[in-house]
Amino acid sequence: MNRWFKRHNSTSNMSRVIENADREDIRIEGDYDGTIELDQWFNPKAEHSVLLILNQKIELDHSVFEKLWNRYSVKVCADGGANRLYDYFCGDNGERYMPDVIAGDMDSIREEVRLFYETHGKTVVIEQKTQYSTDFSKSINAATLVLLGVDLNAVEIGGYDGVHKLYEQADKSKLTSVPLLILNGIDGRFDQTIHSMVQFYSLQQHDPYYKVCFLTTSDMIILIPSSEKGYWIKVNKMRPMIGNCGLLPLAGPTNIKRTRGLKWDVENWCSSIAEGQVSSSNRFVGDSCCIACDVPIVMNIELRWNKIIVEL
Numbered sequence: 001m002n003r004w005f006k007r008h009n010s011t012s013n014m015s016r017v018i019e020n021a022d023r024e025d026i027r028i029e030g031d032y033d034g035t036i037e038l039d040q041w042f043n044p045k046a047e048h049s050v051l052l053i054l055n056q057k058i059e060l061d062h063s064v065f066e067k068l069w070n071r072y073s074v075k076v077c078a079d080g081g082a083n084r085l086y087d088y089f090c091g092d093n094g095e096r097y098m099p100d101v102i103a104g105d106m107d108s109i110r111e112e113v114r115l116f117y118e119t120h121g122k123t124v125v126i127e128q129k130t131q132y133s134t135d136f137s138k139s140i141n142a143a144t145l146v147l148l149g150v151d152l153n154a155v156e157i158g159g160y161d162g163v164h165k166l167y168e169q170a171d172k173s174k175l176t177s178v179p180l181l182i183l184n185g186i187d188g189r190f191d192q193t194i195h196s197m198v199q200f201y202s203l204q205q206h207d208p209y210y211k212v213c214f215l216t217t218s219d220m221i222i223l224i225p226s227s228e229k230g231y232w233i234k235v236n237k238m239r240p241m242i243g244n245c246g247l248l249p250l251a252g253p254t255n256i257k258r259t260r261g262l263k264w265d266v267e268n269w270c271s272s273i274a275e276g277q278v279s280s281s282n283r284f285v286g287d288s289c290c291i292a293c294d295v296p297i298v299m300n301i302e303l304r305w306n307k308i309i310v311e312l
Contacts, residue, residue, distance in 0.1 A: 018265045026261040026286030028234070033227040038238045038301070041213040041220065042068070042312055044179040049073050050143045050210070053099070054136070054196075055080030055108055056184035058088045059217045061309050068181065069097060074146050078139040079104025084184060086113045098123050101152065103142040103163060104135035124152040130161040136185075136199060141167035144207065147175060175209040185214045186221065197250055200298060219300045230258065230292030233299075235284055241311060243302035247271060247279040247291070254295040261289030271297070 028035070040046070051072035058065065065088070069075065077085055082102045089097055098121035102109065106127045117123040128138045141163050145152060148170055157163055180203075185196035196214060200223040203210050214221040224231055224247075235242065247256065253272040256279075259265045263283045271277055291297070 015268045020263055020285050024285045026288050028232045028288050032229045032232055035232045035234055037234045040179045041181045044071055046177055046179055048147045049179045051075045052182045053077045053081035053085055054184040056188045058084050064312055067312055074143055075099040076139045076143045077102045078135040080108030082109050083113050095120050100146055101142045103139040105129055126163055128163055129159055138163055177211055178209050180210040180212045182214045186216045219302045221300045224291050224297050224299050226294055226296050227292050230290040233289045235287045241304050241307045243304055244281050244283050245301045248298040250298050251295050254293050254297050257292040259291050261286050
């Protein structure tokens with residue numbers, strides 16, 4: 001951020017960057033549009049929560065993974081994500097870690113893995129042949145049905161796109177504020193990483209009850225909604241576990257109307273990848289931070305795993 005210490009004229013207001021002290025007492029105050037608690041993805045308090053495992057190697061420390069696994073109410077693997085879960089516990093008692101659902105077109109899951117989950121526990125394996133949706137979408141739709149109390153073993157699910165049809169018919173109005181933690185969605189093939197980022201905006205439009213976080217070995221990645229008054233990000237007890245952060249305008253040029261609580265705060269600051277104006281290597285100075293922007297913006301927050309392993 002400090003690379004862009006400058007003032008310039010915009011169409012109506014002066015854009016500016018403000019450098020703050022390294023530590024300030026930032027309090028939630030004034031009018032605002034909502035709050036985002038970082039801790040909700042590490043220790044979900046909501047009635048419903050979903051842990052989704054995608055098809056990349058699981059790199060998390062075993063103790064961290066076990067805690068997250070036990071804290072989430074619904075666990076889902078997207079196709080080859082089942083291989084990753086199975087291999088992660090190779091040599092251990094994998095029967096302790098049975099997902100509720102495995103969904104996808106099943107072009108990646110290995111036969112021995114599929115057989116293991118079909119014959120142990122209560123995992124429901126849902127094969128959907130349609131290529132007009134991704135394994136991610138199939139898994140999310142299946143997870144939503146589980147949250148709504150649908151017994152996927154007891155209903156008829158068409159093998160082509162049956163899970164989508166059941167999802168479309170379901171009344172989802174009762175679902176609110178469901179933490180959705182996604183493992184293995186970043187890294188690997190670049191097109192799949194970009195597809196993961198697309199899900200932020202797709203889920204916000206079609207499944208707004210999901211509060212989405214991608215978890216990597218480097219950081220957590222969340223979406224800050226657009227707002228007039230701003231959203232307060234509540235750091236609180238996560239503070240010793242996090243480092244630098246960035247604001248990434250992946251949906252296109254974004255006017256960051258204001259931030260309050262970052263080392264380098266901004267006002268009326270146009271952030272654009274094409275223009276090379278992106279806030280990176282910023283950081284929180286307090287236990288809360290307010291961000292107001294005209295377009296939803298992606299925020300990544302560096303994680304200090306040595307602290308998380310001890311304090312989670």
